[in-house]
Amino acid sequence: MRRGENNGVVPTYTDLMNDDSRLAAARRLDAEDPLAPYRLLFEGHDDDAITAYLDGNSLGRPLSATIGRLTAFVRDQWGGRLIRGWDEDWLQLPQQVGDRIGRITLGAGPGQCVVADSTSVLLYKVIRAALALRPERSEIVIERDNFPTDRFIVEGIAADRGLSVRWVEADHDAGPTPEGVSRVLSRDTAVVVLSHVAYRSAHIADMEAITRQVHDAGALIVWDLSHSVGSVPVHLDACGADFAVGCSYKYLNGGPGAPAWAYVAQRHQTDLSQPIQGWLGSADPFGMGSGYQPAEGIRRMVSGTPPILGMLALQDMLDVLEDAGMDAVRAKSVRLTSFAVDTVEELMGSYGVTIASPRDPDQRGSHLTIDHPEFRTMLSDLWNDGVIPDFRNPDGLRLGLSPLSTSFEETFIGIRAIAEKLQANLLD
Numbered sequence: 529m530r531r532g533e534n535n536g537v538v539p540t541y542t543d544l545m546n547d548d549s550r551l552a553a554a555r556r557l558d559a560e561d562p563l564a565p566y567r568l569l570f571e572g573h574d575d576d577a578i579t580a581y582l583d584g585n586s587l588g589r590p591l592s593a594t595i596g597r598l599t600a601f602v603r604d605q606w607g608g609r610l611i612r613g614w615d616e617d618w619l620q621l622p623q624q625v626g627d628r629i630g631r632i633t634l635g636a637g638p639g640q641c642v643v644a645d646s647t648s649v650l651l652y653k654v655i656r657a658a659l660a661l662r663p664e665r666s667e668i669v670i671e672r673d674n675f676p677t678d679r680f681i682v683e684g685i686a687a688d689r690g691l692s693v694r695w696v697e698a699d700h701d702a703g704p705t706p707e708g709v710s711r712v713l714s715r716d717t718a719v720v721v722l723s724h725v726a727y728r729s730a731h732i733a734d735m736e737a738i739t740r741q742v743h744d745a746g747a748l749i750v751w752d753l754s755h756s757v758g759s760v761p762v763h764l765d766a767c768g769a770d771f772a773v774g775c776s777y778k779y780l781n782g783g784p785g786a787p788a789w790a791y792v793a794q795r796h797q798t799d800l801s802q803p804i805q806g807w808l809g810s811a812d813p814f815g816m817g818s819g820y821q822p823a824e825g826i827r828r829m830v831s832g833t834p835p836i837l838g839m840l841a842l843q844d845m846l847d848v849l850e851d852a853g854m855d856a857v858r859a860k861s862v863r864l865t866s867f868a869v870d871t872v873e874e875l876m877g878s879y880g881v882t883i884a885s886p887r888d889p890d891q892r893g894s895h896l897t898i899d900h901p902e903f904r905t906m907l908s909d910l911w912n913d914g915v916i917p918d919f920r921n922p923d924g925l926r927l928g929l930s931p932l933s934t935s936f937e938e939t940f941i942g943i944r945a946i947a948e949k950l951q952a953n954l955l956d
């Protein structure tokens with residue numbers, strides 16, 4: 529039916545299923561992988577109905593330990609301590625867990641990270657807080673291809689505050705570069721909002737160089753680390769970053785709807801004001817007084833009652849990341865995506881599939897986007913077969929390779945299944 533669509537080249541049938549050499553290579557890489565045993569800690573790693581989970585960058589698998597943690601919490605903490613739990617432990621959890629995220633994954637010293645809200649809401653609060661530190665300036669800079677919520681939040685704030693949005697242009701298979709950012713910076717720039725790892729291409733932005741540029745222009749930077757935290761090590765303090773936010777349900781495996789975290793550099797905290805002044809970010813929540821006085825430090829980023837249940841699973845992942853070490857996690861991630869690039873080229877290169885992620889592993893996060901017009905129609909069949917990537921417009925399959933829960937064999941099996949389905953569609 530679609531014969532000839534592939535630039536007039538009709539692919540010939542290849543017996544992908546019986547080509548064992550790449551499968552053997554994948555198994556060898558697993559055997560040599562020092563982090564391979566961690567995969568056994570994840571729930572569902574041996575589930576025969578899921579042959580390849582390639583979406584840990586969107587929703588990480590649960591750790592088996594989380595079942596015990598959730599059960600024990602309901603029984604002993606919620607059930608046993610009841611309202612006393614707030615005073616005993618729970619009220620401190622947003623900062624305690626924030627500090628651990630900062631130390632283990634972000635290169636952030638204590639007192640600068642807090643868990644609260646969703647990424648979208650924290651973006652709003654943090655961008656407004658940054659703008660309040662640059663009241664004389666009128667522009668927010670953001671990348672054209674940034675994740676939708678980041679763009680929508682920025683556009684909403686700009687409309688609200690009478691500010692303009694300046695757009696950084698970037699190729700869809702790359703991301704923001706220092707050159708692209710420098711083109712739009714000016715004396716009017718108040719705040720720059722960028723993703724460190726691009727959600728589509730996985731391109732890694734040069735955090736150090738861009739942060740320096742933004743500061744040289746007298747502006748402040750907000751980094752969205754949703755696709756970095758837990759997979760690509762960052763060094764927020766060393767880079768002199770101002771603000772950052774990120775999810776905890778992707779590579780921090782916090783589970784569906786787990787809350788986000790925010791980072792505010794110590795030097796900005798004294799004068800910090802954020803727009804959702806709630807009682808639990810006030811200096812004396814239980815004084816029930818009149819008039820809002822912000823709490824000292826990062827605590828003032830909190831608005832309402834912290835999502836304690838939502839912070840449980842990610843603590844298990846922090847234990848595991850601490851044990852494995854972020855540098856080892858990153859090394860495995862690079863090996864996985866490099867293996868995936870080679871496998872895609874070998875099995876699908878002749879069908880016109882292109883790689884819409886950076887070739888240079890130093891510029892690539894932990895997922896890979898591959899493009900073909902046929903992919904849009906294939907996703908539901910793949911999901912039904914237990915091969916689970918996701919789809920991103922216009923025609924990209926996104927293969928998320930979560931370093932601790934994804935094996936090389938699983939990566940191979942997933943890519944082979946995609947190649948087979950594509951071949952069948954094209955020869956149909």
Ligand SMILES: *Cc1c(COP(=O)(O)O)cnc(C)c1O
Pocket residue numbers: 646647648649675677678723727752754755775788
């Ligand atoms: C996943 C993601 C988000 C998610 O925002 P939520 O409010 O948690 O839904 C935001 N920004 C980026 C860059 C993301 O990748």
